[in-house]
Amino acid sequence: MNLSSRPLFPLDSPRLKRRSFLGASGSMLVALGASRAWGNAPVAKERPSFQAYPFQLGVASGDPSADGFVLWTRLAPEPLQGGGMPDLPVWVHWRVAEDEAMTKVVAKGKEVASPDWAHSVHVEVTGLRPDRWYWYEFRAGAEISPRGRTRTLESPDRAAAETSMLKMAFASCQHWEAGFFTAYQHMLAENPDIVFHLGDYIYEGRAKEDQIRKHNSAEIVSLTDYRNRHAQYKSDPSLQAMHRNAPWVVTWDDHEFDNNCAGDCSEEKNIDVTAFLARRAAAYQAYYEHMPLRAACVPKGPGMKLYRSVRHGSLVDFHVLDTRQYRTDQPNDDGLKALGTAAMDPNATLLGSVQKEWLLGELGKSRATWNVLAQQVMMARVDRHEGEEERCSMDQWPGYEVERQALLNAFCQMKVSNPIVLTGDIHTHWANELPCIPGQPDSQIAGAEFVCTSITSGGNGKAQPPYMDQLKSENPFVKYHATQRGYVSCTIDKGVWRTDFRTVDFVTRPGAKLHTPASFVVESGKAAVVPA
Secondary structure, eight states: OOOTTSOOOOSOOTTOOHHHHHHOOHHHHHHHHHHHHHSSOOOOBSSOOOSSOTTTTOEEEEOOOSSOEEEEEEOOSBGGGTBOOOSSOEEEEEEEESSTTSOSEEEEEEEEEOGGGTTEEEEEEOSOOSSOEEEEEEEETTEEOOOEEEEOOOOTTSOGGGSOOEEEEEEOOOOGGGOOOHHHHHHHHHOOSEEEEOSOSSOOOOOOTTOSSOOSSSSOOSHHHHHHHHHHHHTOHHHHHHHHHSOEEEOOOSTTTSTTOBTTBOSSTTOOHHHHHHHHHHHHHHHHHTSOOOGGGOOBTTBOOOOEEEEETTTEEEEEOOSSTTOOOOGGGSSEEOOHHHHTOTTOOSSOHHHHHHHHHHHHHOOOSEEEEEOSSOOSOOOOSSSSSOOEETTSGGGGHHHHHHHHHHHHHTTOSSEEEEEOSSSSEEEEEEESSTTOTTSOEEEEEEEOOOSSTTSSOOSSOTTHHHHHHHOTTEEEEEOSEEEEEEEEOSSEEEEEEEEESOSSSSOOOEEEEEEEEEETTOOOOEEO
16 A cells, blocks of 8 residues: 555644654654664665655554653554565654544654664653544655554542543464454454453464464564564454554563563473574564564563553553563463462562562552553462363463462452453453462452453354353352453442453354353452443
8 A cells, every 4th residue: 555645644743742752752862872882873864765655564552641641653665574665764743633534633753763673663651631532644765554442541639530431452372374253253242441462462483284364474583473473464454443543552472482481491391592582682672573562661681671551541550561571480380270389489470579578568558449460471379180180281370379479468458459360361351259278258349350362362162161161160259251252341430330241152263253152340449340
């Protein structure tokens, strides 16, 4: 698609706020840092020409605040061939408006798209009005991007009673080869205010035969490999449309890097740690290059800080976690195992000491009605074995049981207001209550957990798994479970949190209809998960 015939957007507006321009410095800082490494850096091109449309990967926004958000795009005329851009920096212009027609421009500027960062652009816009929608677009040379829509949140100083209701959706696990991302078409129709993606945005595995859609290479290892895989996923029109219509808050799980990774430990034996961390550095850089993340998240070698908080007035604080990068190795050689000594090791951790201290600090100072952990692996201690012996997943929170119990106890002891845990990873829907003391039916409920199924991973799934009676008998705190594909929608108000589980009939071909097989509410001040 070539949009060079469209008129260039004006770069002056009487409504422009100077502080908005000054605040939009994220990608500039990254680009300048990269330029210093070049020595005599080439001058960025103001009027580049392209062999094909450069905005084929779309646009996105993310990490909204009360006065702004991050805007993202990447110049890639040949997305699956390394991007197809020359090894030169390019100026990319951007603007933000209060109306879809882009006649009321309130912020604008330009950023350097650097080859060191795959010609991606991350603009941090500030100085905008709280709790309202905005529209945005980019220009590079004579080419104009698709127009996106995003929004600011309410000021944290605003009381919960004065803060608008928030409509949220969350998703995870979108394996390209397993099927079509039809669920995002239905999510788009719901018009959420904000979207959370809880990991497995891409899958790192090799192309396989007899798949619905094939990966574009062997298993990815290098920076170019990871860039091309992200570009393949970003080419999906349903995913692009959802990115274009609401701000996203993202975190990763394992497949953005390598399956079942745990800190610097591979699931494979005899892997050289130096090579493993070099691969992780490539994966993390490509992830940053393709996500609407702030400059605070710029990776430094094999490390990248993703944990952070997003707030909407005094209604809800979202605490985004990273349960992969800092964890110790899975105990008992992973899998479904009895807890045993290894899972009860007080030194075992999913969060790492620094992130854990940060999280407890965030929970301790929160004034919000709802405190949400947006994270990856299931927190409920679900027994997957019939009978007296208890077996749990060692890759999830029960594999790190001392830390799990300490966090649930902190919810109770610190009197954290309405803890809600949002989870991805396991390709199934769950609604769980989180008792403080495992195995005691009368134990205090510390919080609620809602787990989303996958967008495609695992194939079509089933509406009613055959093991449901056994599962609920062993785990009375499990209120719902299903294995079809889909996502979860939540409506957050001062008095009630509502969760609607959304599913599609199939992912192996386009056109699946949407269903809502179950809905639950949590009343403020009560941790019980109750059918709506």
